[in-house]
Amino acid sequence: MHERIVAFVKALRAAGVRVSLAESLDSFNALEQLGISDRQLFHDALLATLVKDASQQAQFEELFPLFFGHGDAPMISGANGLSGLDPDELQQLRQEIAQLRERIRELMQRLMDGQNLTPEELAALARSSGINHIQSLNQRRWVERRMEQQMGLNEFKQALEALLKQLEEGGMDAAALTEIMQQMQGNAQALRDQISQFVGSGLAERMSNDYNPQTGDDLQHRPFGSLSDADLQRMRQEVRRLAALLRSRAALRQKRDKAGQVDIKRTMRNNMRYDGVPMKLEYRKKQQKPKLVIICDISTSMRPVAEFMLRMIYELQDQVSKTHSFAFIANLHDITEQLNDSRADISVNDVLESIPPGYYNTDLGHSLDTFLHSHLSTVDWRTTVIIVGDGRNNFNNPRLESLQTIRRHAKRLIWFTPEDRWQWGTGDSDMQLYAPLCDRVHLVTNLAELTAAVDRLLAN
Amino acid sequence: MEEQPTKPVKDGLIAQSYIPTDQIATVLYLADRLEKPLLAEGPAGVGKTELAKAWAAATGRELIRLQCYEGLDETKALYEWEYAKQMLYTQLLRDKLNNLLSDADSLRSAADRLAAEEEVFFSQRFLLQRPLLKAILNPKPTLLLIDEIDRADAEFEAFLLEVLSDFQITVPELGTLKAAHRPIVILTSNNTRELSEALKRRCMYLFIGYPSLEEELRIVEMKVPALGAKLARQAVEFVQRLRNLDLKKSPSISETLDWARALVLLNAKQLDQDVLDQTMTVLLKHESDLQRTQRAIQTGRNRNDEGRRKG
Numbered sequence: 001m002h003e004r005i006v007a008f009v010k011a012l013r014a015a016g017v018r019v020s021l022a023e024s025l026d027s028f029n030a031l032e033q034l035g036i037s038d039r040q041l042f043h044d045a046l047l048a049t050l051v052k053d054a055s056q057q058a059q060f061e062e063l064f065p066l067f068f069g070h071g072d073a074p075m076i077s078g079a080n081g082l083s084g085l086d087p088d089e090l091q092q093l094r095q096e097i098a099q100l101r102e103r104i105r106e107l108m109q110r111l112m113d114g115q116n117l118t119p120e121e122l123a124a125l126a127r128s129s130g131i132n133h134i135q136s137l138n139q140r141r142w143v144e145r146r147m148e149q150q151m152g153l154n155e156f157k158q159a160l161e162a163l164l165k166q167l168e169e170g171g172m173d174a175a176a177l178t179e180i181m182q183q184m185q186g187n188a189q190a191l192r193d194q195i196s197q198f199v200g201s202g203l204a205e206r207m208s209n210d211y212n213p214q215t216g217d218d219l220q221h222r223p224f225g226s227l228s229d230a231d232l233q234r235m236r237q238e239v240r241r242l243a244a245l246l247r248s249r250a251a252l253r254q255k256r257d258k259a260g261q262v263d264i265k266r267t268m269r270n271n272m273r274y275d276g277v278p279m280k281l282e283y284r285k286k287q288q289k290p291k292l293v294i295i296c297d298i299s300t301s302m303r304p305v306a307e308f309m310l311r312m313i314y315e316l317q318d319q320v321s322k323t324h325s326f327a328f329i330a331n332l333h334d335i336t337e338q339l340n341d342s343r344a345d346i347s348v349n350d351v352l353e354s355i356p357p358g359y360y361n362t363d364l365g366h367s368l369d370t371f372l373h374s375h376l377s378t379v380d381w382r383t384t385v386i387i388v389g390d391g392r393n394n395f396n397n398p399r400l401e402s403l404q405t406i407r408r409h410a411k412r413l414i415w416f417t418p419e420d421r422w423q424w425g426t427g428d429s430d431m432q433l434y435a436p437l438c439d440r441v442h443l444v445t446n447l448a449e450l451t452a453a454v455d456r457l458l459a460n
Numbered sequence: 461m462e463e464q465p466t467k468p469v470k471d472g473l474i475a476q477s478y479i480p481t482d483q484i485a486t487v488l489y490l491a492d493r494l495e496k497p498l499l500a501e502g503p504a505g506v507g508k509t510e511l512a513k514a515w516a517a518a519t520g521r522e523l524i525r526l527q528c529y530e531g532l533d534e535t536k537a538l539y540e541w542e543y544a545k546q547m548l549y550t551q552l553l554r555d556k557l558n559n560l561l562s563d564a565d566s567l568r569s570a571a572d573r574l575a576a577e578e579e580v581f582f583s584q585r586f587l588l589q590r591p592l593l594k595a596i597l598n599p600k601p602t603l604l605l606i607d608e609i610d611r612a613d614a615e616f617e618a619f620l621l622e623v624l625s626d627f628q629i630t631v632p633e634l635g636t637l638k639a640a641h642r643p644i645v646i647l648t649s650n651n652t653r654e655l656s657e658a659l660k661r662r663c664m665y666l667f668i669g670y671p672s673l674e675e676e677l678r679i680v681e682m683k684v685p686a687l688g689a690k691l692a693r694q695a696v697e698f699v700q701r702l703r704n705l706d707l708k709k710s711p712s713i714s715e716t717l718d719w720a721r722a723l724v725l726l727n728a729k730q731l732d733q734d735v736l737d738q739t740m741t742v743l744l745k746h747e748s749d750l751q752r753t754q755r756a757i758q759t760g761r762n763r764n765d766e767g768r769r770k771g
Contacts, residue, residue, distance in 0.1 A: 028495065033464060033493045034486070041464065044486035052660035054501055054651070054667040248614055248656065280544045317653075325625050 001036060002028070005046075006319055008067040011207035012050060015059040016237070019050050038119050042068070055343070066200040089176050096166050110258040111187040122198045125150055131202060136198045142447035143199045148192060156188055220448040224418065232304075235447065237347065238306055242255035242314030242451045246277045250458040251318045290458060291322040291382050293372060293410070297389030298355060299329045299362045305418050305444060305455040309346055314344045319458060324378040327355055334375065364389060364430070365399035376409060385410040386456065387438075390419050391431030398430040403437050416453060421446075465489065472518035473646035478510060479679050488515060488667040497624055497645035497654075499609075499663035505712025506668045508648040509607055516603040521644065524598065525605045526591035528612035534619060538629060546581055592623055595643045601727045602643040609622050609659075610649040617659050624662060627771065673700050679713060684720040695720055702743065705756055711743040718742050 009024045013217045027049040034041045044065060051060045097108045117125070129146035148154060164177055196216045220238065222231070260293045266282035274280075294313060300305040306327070306425035313323060325335045378383060385406060417431060435441050442453040469492075470485040480488070485618075492497040500508040516523040524535055550557075560577070564570035576622065589597065595604040609617065623629065629637040647663065649655060658694070671679065677696045696716065703710045711719075721743045728735045736757070744750050 018657065020657075022661055026496070026664075029494055030490045033490060038464060040482055041486055042464065045481045045490060047483070048487040048490060048664045048666060052499070052657075052663070052665040057667065244654075244657065248618070274543060274547050277547075277548070 004067060005031075007205060007208050008046075008063065009050065011063050011204045012059065014207045014299055015063060017051060017053075017056045018057050021052055023052075039068075045394075055136070056121070057423065063204055066197070066204040069197045069201060075275055089172055092167060092170055096170070104152045104155055107156065108159065108163065108251060111184050111191070113348065114187055117191070117194055122195070123413075125195075126199060126202060131199065138171075138436060140199055140203055142195075143203075144192075144196050147195050147199065151190060152193070153192065160184055161296075165232070218416075220451070221446050223445050224308065224447075225450065235308070236276065238310065239311045240344075240446060242447070246455055246458060247316060247319055247398070248453065249455065253459065290320055290384050292320050292324070292457075293378050293383055294323065294325045294384045295332070295367070295385070295387045296325065296327045297329070297362065297364065297387075298327045298352060298357075300357045300391070302389060303352065303357075305416070305450070306388055307352065308447065309416065310339065310348050310399070311344055314339055314347065314452060316458075324375070326367075326371065326375065327351060328364070328365070328370075329355060329357060330361040330363050332367040332375075333368040339341055362392065362394050363396045364391065364393045365397045365402070368399050368402040368406070372405055376406070379406065379409045381411055382408075383410050385413045386416060386457070387413070387434075388416045388444075390417055390429065391415075391434050392428050393430045395428050399432055400437065402432060407437055407439075413437065414439060414457070415439060415441045416444045416450075418443075418445050463527055469518075470512045470550070470749055473511075473514050476514040477682055478507070478514035479675065479682060480511070481671070483544045484666065484668065485510065487664050490663045491646075494643065495642060497647055497663045498666060499647045499649065500668055501649045501651050501662065502668035503710070504672070504711060505649050505714040506670060507713055509605065511647070511668070512605040512646040515644070515646070516605075519601070519603070519644070521601045521603040523599060523603050523605060524591050525594045525607060526641075528609050528616070529673065530610045530611055530613060532616055535590070537590050537592050537616070537619075538623075539593045539631065541582075542586045542588045546586050548582070549586075562610045575736045576648045584634070587631070587634070589715075593629055593637070596623075596627055596629055596637060596639040598643070599640055600639045604645045606645065606647045608650060608769065609647045610652045610655060614656065617656050621658055621662065657746070670700075670703055673697065676713065676716060678702070680716060680720050683717050684724060684727060687720050691723065691728065691730065692720065697745065698731060700715060702753060705752060706746070707749045708746045709744070709749065715743050 005027065006024070007029075009019050012019050027046050030045040031042065034045050036042050046064070047057065048062055078369045089394050093112065095110065097105060121340050125147050126143065129143050129150060152159075160181065164181060167180070168177060210228045242261065243292055261284045262284045266275070267278055270282055271278045271280060292313070294309070296302075296306045296309065310325070313320065315324065317323065323336070325339055327333050330367075331353055338351050338354070339347050408438075419429070419431065420443060423429065424435065442449070442456075444450045444453055466482075466485040466489040469489045470480055473480045473485070489496060490496075500511065502508060513523060515521075555590050557574075561570045561573060564573055572750075576725050586675060587593075591604070595602045596606075606620070609620075612620075624645060627642055628636050630636045647659075670676075673696060676699070677693060680692050680696055681689070684692070699716045699719070719739060722739045723735070726735065726738065728739075740753065744753060
């Protein structure tokens with residue numbers, strides 16, 4: 001049992017659930033208390049100790065039956081199950097089945113006798129259905145269908161109808177026919193369940209064996225542009241991890257910050273009640289949490305950076321709850337509401353889909369203008385304005401004066417660009433014009449740089 | 461069948477008129493046995509706080525509650541020196557102090573003498589106990605409820621970890637104070653922000669969602685028996701349907717109960733349009749939700765009429 005649970009934990013991890021060593025130890029302790037005889041208790045105990053995130057319970061529920069299935073559903077055997085039939089009728093049924101084609105005959109015989117597939121049979125069937133080439137649980141249905149096909153289950157319905165018809169013509173009464181039909185169908189379903197169970201647990205086990213967690217280190221330094229789909233997936237997890245890291249760093253920083261300067265005025269005022277003796281020192285207000293306005297270029301060239309930037313901000317929302325986000329290609333859109341959705345991937349996707357990329361239609365200058373006229377109220381003296389973009393403006397008017405006005409209203413203006421300095425000014429890039437207006441320009445080409453930039457943002 | 465080990469938990473809660481699901485009973489049992497804090501998450505109003513209260517009553521423990529909010533820090537959660545009281549004592553004891561120090565020949569010996577009496581001023585007498593310290597020092601068995609931990613700052617969460625792991629607190633002037641009875645700890649969270657991995661790792665996790673129709677019906681029948689079985693079922697069915705609409709704030713169990721009580725007060729016999737109009741604001745707290753529900757009811761009714769005509 002222990003090995004089974006360890007394998008289950010591994011499969012959970014492979015499915016993206018974070019389970020620590022301490023937690024799997026907890027699950028063993030919990031089982032010691034509850035025993036493993038009651039399936040529901042067993043399930044609840046594992047759930048309470050291993051999964052600490054409501055959104056991940058779905059993965060748990062998917063994997064649990066695969067590892068701790070019900071076992072094979074019992075089939076009802078023809079000899080004692082078909083109680084409504086007399087020996088003659090049973091004989092008649094056998095004869096009719098014997099007339100069928102080979103494969104379907106085997107199946108029908110099996111269904112009538114209520115024989116489950118043995119593990120060896122299942123394994124052989126699965127092997128010839130190509131289970132060894134399957135990588136993920138998503139392809140589970142595909143293998144199952146192939147196995148059912150091999151068993152002849154696809155033709156089962158027709159065969160059963162034909163069989164019943166034959167028997168009816170042979171003079172069998174309706175009650176007996178219904179009985180046969182029900183049993184055959186029930187057993188066929190049991191067989192399907194057995195196959196499904198076998199495939200699912202086989203795949204899950206393979207998943208857990210193949211899974212070896214990779215650290216994100218190499219990923220952090222890879223340029224955003226050169227990521228494969230699998231990398232992107234891992235990268236998203238990495239963003240979450242880094243965001244959590246940044247969040248606790250920011251929290252710590254605020255905590256330490258408290259031990260900073262003494263606020264003389266407040267100290268004197270609050271210590272009046274102690275006769276002016278400074279019993280209790282008052283410190284300057286904690287560091288202001290940053291207020292952010294983010295303006296994101298999400299044209300094709302910028303998408304990877306923009307996605308991860310948005311994700312990072314989404315994850316950090318605790319620290320930067322006063323954030324307004326805008327995205328633009330040709331026009332500026334307010335995406336603050338969209339980013340408030342409960343899940344990062346959904347909301348970020350939502351944004352990226354609702355503003356589809358066009359063909360050479362980026363207009364940074366116009367977007368800055370729109371911001372100036374419609375959204376300047378989101379900017380005040382405490383706000384940091386961040387522009388994420390490569391400054392490629394399609395030879396449109398850069399509207400430097402608009403940016404200047406925004407800069408004047410904000411606490412500071414920071415630019416995240418994925419292009420290095422030597423690329424500025426080449427082609428349609430207006431970066432060298434924008435850069436002098438910014439307080440700082442961060443080069444952000446990979447996750448490590450993005451993290452560092454956001455960290456500096458939270459630091460002051 | 462063998463009796464489940466969690467049955468006493470269940471019975472205890474039911475005796476406090478709290479109806480637990482199997483999962484709730486199991487997790488509570490485990491948290492108790494393994495001496496781990498229990499983290500209960502779920503939408504507002506599904507009975508997380510109520511669970512803690514019921515469990516405290518069922519186990520005969522004293523409930524100490526720490527309500528979290530943004531800006532909560534150690535002095536509000538743990539302890540604080542009562543400066544004003546210390547000050548007052550010093551003032552009143554001035555004569556005594558003078559006596560004590562009058563025959564000291566040098567400043568140094570006076571200071572030494574004063575230092576010898578120091579523990580008078582830094583004793584538990586002047587320690588203002590906040591919920592965490594109170595839970596630890598309580599001579600009786602205690603249940604500590606840390607409510608809405610997601611509202612506190614991340615830094616407070618980190619501080620809490622330290623307390624929850626050892627159940628001891630070091631006050632520099634007094635030394636280390638240790639718990640006489642290890643309190644049971646229940647944390648609740650409305651999931652407004654992600655809690656830290658470290659905290660989650662140390663807790664048993666329980667997600668309490670909206671109850672099923674039958675469960676909710678049992679709760680209503682137990683808490684508002686005056687409603688009558690038929691109307692109770694109609695009401696619960698209605699609430700369950702509301703939860704399927706895409707509302708800003710779905711009605712929770714506590715709102716179902718409020719509504720049920722309102723129906724009893726109004727002496728309603730059935731759920732007709734009038735009754736709904738009068739009482740809907742008990743269930744729904746947003747104007748847009750109200751309108752949406754009205755529309756849904758209207759379309760539902762039209763469809764019914766059509767069906768009747770066809771039928």
